[in-house]
Each structure stands twice: as C-alpha cells, then as structure tokens.
Amino acid sequence: MTLAVTFLEVGRRAHGWDEQNLQLLASARQISDAPTGGLTSAVKGAADAFLTSWHRHVTTLAEEAESTGDDLRGAVEDYMLTDDYTASASYDLSMDEYAEFHQNLVDR
C-alpha cells in the first residue's frame, strides 16, 4: 500500500470518528433525558445521580472521539503539504478515490 492510499485510509478513519462522536453525543443525550419519574423516591435519587454521571462519562468519550478525528485530519493535512503528496496521489489514486479523499477533507 502506498503512502497516499494509507493517508486516504487515515482520512476515512477521521470521518469515522466524527460519526462516532455524533452517535455518542446522541447516547449521552438519551441517558440524560431518560425518565426517572416512575421510580420510587428511595431509588430516584440514585438514578438521577447515575444519569448525571453517565451523561458526563459518555460526553467525554464523544469528545475524545471528536478530538481523535481532528488529530487524524491534522495528520492528513500535514501529509498533503509535502511535495510527495501531489506526486503520489495523482499517480496512485484513481480519480474517483482522489475526489472522495479531497471532498472529505473539504467537508471537514
């Protein structure tokens, strides 16, 4: 596998972590919105504290996923700045792959 194709994969992983970020944020929201009103008062306090903590835990996971996506994109951008990129990308990638690769970066 050439370096350009490898970085295409890195770009895809960056996109993947963006999606994980969104899905984890949805989970965090679902946890914080979960109803505890049906529990008896003896349980409700513990449940509310649990949901508050877990909203924070899952949000932290989501932020890590997003940060990782950013880091991977940074690595790809660094690679793109090298002279080697243009030569190898145009040589090794099909036009479709190249377009997708580039569009992913533009979208970000």
Next chain:
Amino acid sequence: MSATITIPAACRTVPELDVDTASIGELAQDLLVASTQIDDVGEVAGGSARVPDWTGAGSSAYHAWLGPFGYRADAMSLALRRVGRRVEDHQTEMARLDDLRGRLAQAVGQQMYALDDFERRVRVHVNNPPGAEEDPASYDPTTTALQQESRTLDQALRNLDEQITSWETDVDTEETAMAAAFRQVMTTDQVEDRYGGVADPADAPLSRMPPESAGPAAAREWWESLTPAEREAIMTAAPGAIGNRDGIPAVARDEANRVSLDRDLELWEGLGDDRTPEEDRQLENAAAAQDALEEYEGERDPNGNEIPSMLWMYDPDAFGGDGRVAVSIGDPDTADNVAVNVPGLTTDGREIGQYTDQAFNLHQSATTADPSQTYASIAWIGYDAPNDNPFTGDSARVLGEGAAEDGGALLADSLNGLNAARDDDFNLVPIGHSYGSTTLGHALTDHDVDVDRAAVVGSPGLGSGVDGPGDLDVPEGQFYVGRNSDDGVSGLAGNGWAHLGPLGLGYDPSDVDFGANRFQAEDSSRNGTNDFGDSHTSYYDPNTESLSNLGIILSGGEPVGAEGVHDPFFPSWGNLNASPEDPEADRDVTHPQTTP
C-alpha cells in the same frame, strides 16, 4: 355469670407505593439503547479503526490511544447494559409488588368491613343479653359463636399484618438493591474495576452464529442453544445481527429491532439541521415505523387478550433509502393463522403506517369471521417495491418483473423463516396486492415455500408463465383472487383491457380460464370505468367485500365466491377492440361487517 368477647385489633393499612412501571421500562430501554452505541464504539476501536500500514509518530500515538479507549468503551457498555437489565428486572419486581399491594389493600378492606360488622353484632348482643333464667351452659350459643368468630377474625387480621410487613420488606429490599446497582458503577473507576477486560457475553455466541446461507432452521437451532443471558446480551450488543434474521423468534426480533429503532431516532433527531438528505430519509422511515407501532400498542381482541404489535423487520437504509420494514399485528410465532401482506406500487418504508393499518384491518376482519382463533397479520415492506406512479416516473420498472423476481426471493426467505421459527401446525397465508401479487407469484413459483393458502387482490398478473394455480406452490384449491371490476391495474396482465399480451405481467388471475377461486371484491365507488385510484386501493378498507373475504380466507373459511372475468381477446389474440366482460360489474355491492 359473664362471658368475654374480645374485639380484635384492626390490622395495619397498606402503605402507598408511588411507582410507574411503564416509565421504569422506558428508563431501562434508554439505558440499553445507549449501551448499544457505546458497544459499537468499543468494537470499532478494537478493529476497523486501525490503519495497519500507517507508520510514524502520529500512527504510534493513534494506535496507542485506541487500545485504552476501546477497553474503556467496552467496560462502559457492559456496565450500562448490566444496569439497564437490572432496571428491567426492577420494573418486573415493582409491577409484582404494586399488584400485590392492590390485592393486600383489597383484603384489608374486606377484613376491616368484617371487623366493623363483628363489632356491631357484639354490641347488639351485649345490649340484648339472654334471659337470666336460662342455663348459661346452654343459653348462650351466640356468645360462644362470637368468641370463636373473634379468634378467627383476629387470626386473619394478624395474618394480613404479617403479609403487609413482608411486602414492605420486599419493597425495601428491591429498592435498596436497585439503588445499589446505580451506585456501584457511578464513576469510571468503578466501571473499569468491575468490567474492565471482562469478555462481552455476546461475543462467544455471536462467533458461533451460522451464516445466512445456512438457512433459518440453523439460525433457530443456534438461538435455542443460547442461555437467556447470552440472548439478552446479543439483543443489546448486536441487535442488527438478529433483528432481521429469519428463524429467530419474533419476540426477540422485535426487541432487537426496537433497540435499533430507538438508537436511530435518538441519533437522527438529535442532528437537527445537520442531517444529510440521506439521514432525513432514514429518519422518515424510522419515525414511520415508530408511529405504526405506537398506533396499535395496547390493542385487545374481543376476548380481552392484548394483540402485540411487533417490529418484525427493520432496516431504514435498505434499497437505497427506501427502507425495509415489517410490522406484525399479533405474534406470528404463536398465532393460529399468519398473513403476510405484500404491497405493490408506491411503497417504501415511509408508508409502513398505512400498510400496518391494512394489516390491522385484516386482523379485525379475520377475528370477526372466527373469533375462536388467533391471528397475526404482517405488513411486509420487505422488497424494493416500485415506488413511483406506474404512468409517470417508474413505469418501466413496474411493468417489468425484475423487482418482483428479486422481491419474490426475499418473500420466500421470510415465509420460510416464519415456518422455521415454529414446530406447531399453523396456517401461513401470503396475500399480494397489485405488484405485490407479482412478487408473491415469483415467491410461489421460483422458490420452494410451504404455505397453506394464498390470495391476491388487484393483481396485474403473477408473472409470465403462471397460467393457473397449478403453476404455484400452493395446495390444490387454496389459491384465491379478488378483483374489483373497475380496477384498471388488472388490465396490466397479459389479457385485460390494456391488451399487453406478452408485455404484461402474466395471466390475469381473475380470468375464468386461470382457474383460481375468485371471491367478491366490488367497491362501492365503482362507476364502470377503468380506475387506478380507489378501485385499486380499497381492498383492505373496513366493511368491504374484499376485506371481509380476505378475513374469511385467513380464518380458514370459504369466502363468498364470484364468477371469473371473460376476455374474448385472450388467448386467441383476436379482436383488439374486445374488452373483458366481468359478471361482477352488474352485481349490487354489499357491505359486510369486518370489525368484531
């Protein structure tokens, strides 16, 4: 001489229990759905997120992060799943305790009434003592009886006290255990201490899951080999693995698909304006499925039994975004009679609501026909049905058999899956409407299926080469066809008013020469002209001949018969001006009742 009659002490009242078990169920579901997503992240981190050929400092840092991140996500997923399951158990236990509380309160009321009555009778007795001249040993049977009654009543009241105390202990024990389950995994350190590195109980059974090609019987055998804990783990960790898998019990498919549905709704609704057009479409499919399920939640049959609505199939992204979804009214694994309703034109996942309405109407109609039996009626949007008007954008696809051929294979899989999920004898009755009948025709000719009866309504033909019921894999005499005399779509068969011949979708099954059992299916809106509107879409409308007869067919009875269409054009290819003659066109339309 005096005698003592003791008035027993009153028993305790039963404490209030302020609990909403349905809401607790929602809490459990939310936690389980969230755990599913976290499990997915852990799985990605442990596998597909790696870039093996990437080297250098960035790669080292990235791959060094993946391991601990995945480890933490896996532990969190397991912890959250365990708490979610514990909340489910809590729901069950609190429902039991709430029910018990009601019965205790009723018993307390009865005993307190008895006590009041006893006290009153003792007062009357004391105020009206027996005559002094009578022998105390024999004159006072009433006193003796009241003394005995006092002891019996006291025993009952003290017994109730004990039951109330025991109930309170059970409530307290359950509440303490539930609260502890929340507190035990409150922090990430607690989570990692308890669940870090613990194997997911879903992993081992999933690794033994047979491939799709092994067929539905193998899937069922695998499922039955699992422990309850393994099944629960799979339904949460990998709902997509079993939600649409033929051979898996409907109850498990439904639970898994609802986890997927909830997760999708949470994600896509949360994205708001950031949704892509594809996500908009998927959200529409998911929301339609949710609405369809909610619409029929809590429905009961005439015997008072709840009719479950089940998400039997769910894939909102299938077929380029059209979606693949099936909702069952009734449990197809236990019902005496199971209908699979196959729709035709203009069908995609967004329309599961209207097709679930039709499935429900059929369920009602069959129950009306024979309330002693049970039914399941599935709205099956399981193939890539032509989703445009046949005379505008998508006509080429409609008029060809390609989609029906592909759909027939998928339908055959579902029919075989329904059979494979059960050992007992039940009646499986697929019903095709419009192009869905062509799809059904392909399932019954291209594939080996085992159905008990089959019916079509508004059919443009069952596929080229199907010239009679004998070409179909249906028991002799068990193939039925309904057609409104105004229905223009029937003319898209080889014979019929459109005169399409070999360009059509096969022989008109309502034609007398086809040899099917035609049943009455006239619609009151008919006006003697070919119609692609109401005349073609009203077969499942309440109180119509068609729905009544479909219900009778599903219940195993014989529908009200009708004479077949005569087409002088076909098969001699003679007079292009000749139109089919339908004896049904002049008959008075009836309105049989289709609701119990």
